Amino acid sequence: MNSHFRLRIGMLLPLAVGLGFLITGLLGHLGPAWGYGFFLAAVSFFLAGSIVFSVYVFSKSFSSERLKSTWSRLLGFGVWSYVWSVAALSGYFIRETIEGRMETEWVLFGPVALTAIVTVEWGLYKILVVKNLPTWNRFGYLVTRDSIDPATMRRTLVDDVIIHRSLWSVSGFRWLRHTLIYWGFVMMFGLEILAVMLREAWPAFGGEDIWEITTHPLRLAFDLGYDLTGSMVLIGCLMALVWRVIVNKKPERKFADTVTVVFLLFVVVSGFILEAQRLAGLPPDPLYWMSFLGYALSFVLTGNELSGISYSALWYIHVFGSCAFIAYVPARRLVHSCATPIGRLMNSQTKLIAKKREANIVGLMGGHVND
Numbered sequence: 001m002n003s004h005f006r007l008r009i010g011m012l013l014p015l016a017v018g019l020g021f022l023i024t025g026l027l028g029h030l031g032p033a034w035g036y037g038f039f040l041a042a043v044s045f046f047l048a049g050s051i052v053f054s055v056y057v058f059s060k061s062f063s064s065e066r067l068k069s070t071w072s073r074l075l076g077f078g079v080w081s082y083v084w085s086v087a088a089l090s091g092y093f094i095r096e097t098i099e100g101r102m103e104t105e106w107v108l109f110g111p112v113a114l115t116a117i118v119t120v121e122w123g124l125y126k127i128l129v130v131k132n133l134p135t136w137n138r139f140g141y142l143v144t145r146d147s148i149d150p151a152t153m154r155r156t157l158v159d160d161v162i163i164h165r166s167l168w169s170v171s172g173f174r175w176l177r178h179t180l181i182y183w184g185f186v187m188m189f190g191l192e193i194l195a196v197m198l199r200e201a202w203p204a205f206g207g208e209d210i211w212e213i214t215t216h217p218l219r220l221a222f223d224l225g226y227d228l229t230g231s232m233v234l235i236g237c238l239m240a241l242v243w244r245v246i247v248n249k250k251p252e253r254k255f256a257d258t259v260t261v262v263f264l265l266f267v268v269v270s271g272f273i274l275e276a277q278r279l280a281g282l283p284p285d286p287l288y289w290m291s292f293l294g295y296a297l298s299f300v301l302t303g304n305e306l307s308g309i310s311y312s313a314l315w316y317i318h319v320f321g322s323c324a325f326i327a328y329v330p331a332r333r334l335v336h337s338c339a340t341p342i343g344r345l346m347n348s349q350t351k352l353i354a355k356k357r358e359a360n361i362v363g364l365m366g367g368h369v370n371d
Contacts, residue, residue: 014080018087025091028099035089036201038081043193045078056145057345058154064145086114105312109319116323123329128342153345160344177239181264184232191225198222215287223291226275230268231293237265260328267325270318276301277311 024030049071056067093110096102159165164182167175198218199211210216240261275294280301282288288295 014083018080018083021084021088022091025088025093026095027091028095030088030092032089032092032200032204033206035085035087035092036197036204038085038088040197040201042078042081042085045074045081049074049078057148058150058157060145060150090114105315105319108316112320112323116327119327120329156345173239173243177236177243180232180236181240182236184229184236185264188226188229188233191222191229195222214282215285220287220290223275223288223294226271227291227293230271233264234268234272237261237268241265263325263328267318267322270314270321272297273301274311274314274318277309277314281311 052071097107203209210218244258272294276297279295280298
């Protein structure tokens with residue numbers, strides 16, 4: 001029995017468990033807490049796996065084999081917890097829809113959001129995994145802990161992945177707009193993961209629905225975070241448009257990322273307009289200045305033509321636009337935000353590159369290297 005066949009057999013039980021959660025939810029015997037519980041477990045496993053993998057790559061501490069084994073197990077638990085989360089929530093929400101207990105916008109949002117998530121996950125898998133699989137199959141055996149220089153890895157992580165020092169050396173303007181978009185989007189995504197847990201999961205576990213209390217300190221903290229990260233992306237996109245259309249005169253680069261930037265700008269601006277519309281419908285309160293941009297915009301929208309557009313219509317525009325943008329990520333150069341950091345880290349390993357070059361030479365010479 002080959003390893004590929006054993007892998008397929010080993011997947012049958014977790015898949016059967018996921019199918020069981022889906023059917024149980026469809027039958028109305030599974031609450032949303034199950035799905036959100038698995039989602040929380042998946043996030044925890046992925047975070048723990050990232051920590052273990054970081055210890056493996058960025059240090060020489062602990063046993064290499066034990067770290068690899070722990071990391072692979074955590075990754076597996078994370079993947080299956082995520083699959084079970086999707087299965088359990090799908091069964092529950094389909095049942096709620098059949099019973100007529102779901103509002104129309106959520107009935108439409110579920111399939112659209114799931115399609116967007118599956119599209120981006122499949123796209124990233126094809127680009128980051130499938131595309132690089134032949135190279136890994138050929139040279140993966142060279143990637144050992146002994147071939148990794150942790151000090152260089154740490155330095156590259158800080159210089160090229162976190163603060164983008166190489167961009168600063170080229171242009172301060174390009175560094176600023178890239179940093180604003182990159183880190184603004186990353187932090188906004190992290191906020192949204194936390195918001196899902198607070199807005200959806202916490203009430204499902206029996207906690208207070210804090211999201212509906214518009215002056216609750218936690219809700220206000222999220223509002224501030226959304227406005228700060230949204231402002232970063234907004235400023236970065238405007239700078240990118242200036243760079244593409246005015247500053248950068250080269251024809252082959254002028255409109256290289258304009259579609260992507262305009263798409264992202266649309267998502268952010270529609271989000272601020274949606275927030276302003278929500279705040280415009282509430283009694284004035286100084287605490288709402290935590291949403292500093294949205295609250296300021298709410299005064300502009302009052303009496304404006306946009307104020308005649310329903311909150312529901314704006315919600316559809318923003319949410320479905322956001323889902324379309326998520327699905328769009330693998331199709332354009334946005335994917336380089338995921339691939340480039342990995343490439344930078346690998347290219348910093350001169351010892352590993354030398355081994356790869358030597359393996360190439362050996363392969364070309366039929367397995368023999370002349371002295």
